[in-house]
Amino acid sequence: MDETVEWTPKARAVLDAADALFYAHGIHAVGVDTIARSAGVTKKTLYDRFGSKDRLVAAYLTDRDRRWRGFLAPMLDAAGPAPADRLQAVFDASARWADERGGKGCSVINAHAEISDPDHPAYAVIRGQKQWMLDLFTQIAADAGAASPLDTARSLMLVHEGALVTVGMHVVDDAFARASELARGILAAG
Numbered sequence: 001m002d003e004t005v006e007w008t009p010k011a012r013a014v015l016d017a018a019d020a021l022f023y024a025h026g027i028h029a030v031g032v033d034t035i036a037r038s039a040g041v042t043k044k045t046l047y048d049r050f051g052s053k054d055r056l057v058a059a060y061l062t063d064r065d066r067r068w069r070g071f072l073a074p075m076l077d078a079a080g081p082a083p084a085d086r087l088q089a090v091f092d093a094s095a096r097w098a099d100e101r102g103g104k105g106c107s108v109i110n111a112h113a114e115i116s117d118p119d120h121p122a123y124a125v126i127r128g129q130k131q132w133m134l135d136l137f138t139q140i141a142a143d144a145g146a147a148s149p150l151d152t153a154r155s156l157m158l159v160h161e162g163a164l165v166t167v168g169m170h171v172v173d174d175a176f177a178r179a180s181e182l183a184r185g186i187l188a189a190g
Contacts (some may be wrong), residue, residue, distance in 0.1 A: 003138020005141075006049060008049065010039070010041050010045050010049065011049040011050070013041060014035060014036070014039045014041060014045070014046050014049060014050065014056065015041060015056070015059055015060060015063060016039070016186050017036075017038035017039035018030075018033050018035050018039075018056050018059075018060045019060055019063065019064065020038070021024050021034060021035055021038060022057070022060055022107070022111075023102075023104060023107055023110070024104070026110070026114060027057055027111060027114045027115065028114050028184070031053075031154050032046055032053050032056075033063040034162075035056070052160065054120055054121050054122065055121055057111070057115070057120075057121070057122045058120075058121040058124075060107075060122075061108060061111055061125040061126060061129070062106065062120050062125050063123065064107045064108070065108070065128075065129045065132075068097065068129075069132075071093060071096075071097055072089075072090065072093045073147075075089045075090075075092065075093045075108040076090070076093075077087060081140070082186070083140045083143040083144035083187065084144070084184060084187060084188075085140075086140050086143075087137075087156070087180070087183055087184065087187055088180055088184070090136065090137075090140075090160065091163070091176050091179060091180035092176070092180070092181060094160065094163065094164065094176055095167075095176035095177070096174075098168070098176070102167075102168070103168070104168050105164055105167065105169070106161075106164040106168065107164055108125075108126050108129045108164070109161070109165060110168075111126055112126050127135075129164045130157075133160070134153055134154070134157050135153075135159060137152075137153035137154075137156040137157050137160070138150055138152075138153035138175055139152070140156070140187070141153045141156065141187065141190055144187050144190055145190070146187070146190030147190065148190075149190075152186060152187065152190040155186045156183050156187065159179050159182050159183045159186065160179060160183065161178050162179065163175045163178075163179035
């Protein structure tokens with residue numbers, strides 16, 4: 001999260017309220033008045049802690065990314081070193097995360113639909129999260145001996161991101177199970 005934020009209990013309450021509201025309704029649809037009211041603070045407190053709505057959005061996405069990485073890490077550790085098992089762990093973690101926390105799809109993808117300006121403070125967070133995922137898939141592909149780990153990773157990323165979007169739209173049953181089957185085939189052919 002943004003290290004310039006003083007993480008008081010009120011700042012945390014603002015971030016928690018923003019997390020719930022931004023994810024449920026969208027970033028542009030939620031104003032700072034609504035966030036402050038939901039957090040039980042004044043607008044002045046929100047601005048004192050975050051400086052602007054844009055910085056609050058960046059903190060929201062940074063916090064979700066931090067929580068996703070923390071959620072995924074033990075599943076990757078439990079999977080062990082086998083690349084196919086690690087790949088399966090990513091898809092299993094994504095499915096579990098979506099079931100438990102994300103009925104509207106990926107918060108980062110959703111944010112990107114609203115924020116395309118590279119100068120927005122959240123834009124670097126959005127790109128950074130997806131680059132981290134691509135790097136993870138690249139490492140898995142390299143460990144599997146893929147001839148071109150980056151090309152294989154890009155294909156894995158496309159399948160994974162497709163599942164993230166599709167699960168949020170509720171148009172494909174078992175999106176992550178289907179996607180992981182495709183991903184395992186891509187990794188094996190790598």
